[in-house]
Amino acid sequence: MAHIDLGVDESRSPGIQGLLQYRPETAKPLMELAEVLLRGPHTLSPGERELIAAYVSGLNECTYCAGSHSAFAAAQLPEGARLVEEVRANPATAALSGKMRALLAVAEAVRRDGRDVTTELVTAARTEGATDLEIHDTVLIAAAFSMFNRYVDGLATLAPDDPAAYQHGVHRIVTSGYLSRPAG
Template identity: 70%
Template sequence: MAHIDLGVDEKQFPGITGPMRFRPETAKPLNELAEVLLRAPHSLPAGERELIAAYVSGRNDCNFCCASHSAFAAVQLDEGYTLVDQVRADLDTAPVSAKLRALLRIAGAVQVSGRQVTTELVEAARAEGATDVEIHDTVLIAAAFCMFNRYVDGLGTFAPEGRDAYAESARRVVEVGYGNAIPMD
């Protein structure tokens, strides 16, 4: 049960969806940020950006965000959950491009502390072809998901178990985006 009364059935509006319905005026900019970072046109495919969000959320032990963004990544990656699981289990051996691996290392550093991002990590990403925009957005995705994770877990929201629980929200986010995926009325 959430730490505060969100005014919704937590099983119908789990994780971040309950707090967003509770405070739609804060939900709007948060959804806009997620939309820009994870879905807007970009040199990194949306599935890879969602994978960064899932990776950081998993490292933060945020069950809802990890499960939901793993689902969002899986439906947008050719390798689906197989790749998501491999990245989350062992980044060093996961079958991702050297560029994505370098960006995920930056995201992992941000998850610990922004000051853990070193010149060496950035140069390694550049050496693998990462652009400044990709590096910037990786840092911002990781930082934003640290915030989203703490928002969800700090309010003690409900996280459904099992991948099937996230399939419909994955379909909605891919189809209509973040701003329209959560019914606000």
């Protein structure tokens, strides 16, 4: 049960969903940010950007965000859930491009402390072909998801244990994005 009364049935609106319903004034800019970062025009695919969000959320031990963004990434990556699981377990051994591996190293550093992003990490990403926009947005995705993770966990929202529960919003996110409203 969440630390505050969200005024919703948490079993039907777990994680961030209940928080967004509780405070629509803050929901709007948060979901606009998610839409731009994860689905807007970009050289990284939506699946790759969701993978960064899932990886950071897993490192932050945010069950709800890691579960939902892992499902969203898996649905949008040709390698599906296998790759997401490999990355979450160990990106160094996952079947990734050098560029994605380097960007995940940047994301991991941001998640620990933004000051941990070193010139060496940025140079390694560039060497692997990452553009300045990709580096910028990786840092912003990692920072934003660290904030989203703390928002969800800081108010102790419901995080289902069943991985199948995270499949619920996949179709909506993949087809309509973060600015669409959940059914019900």
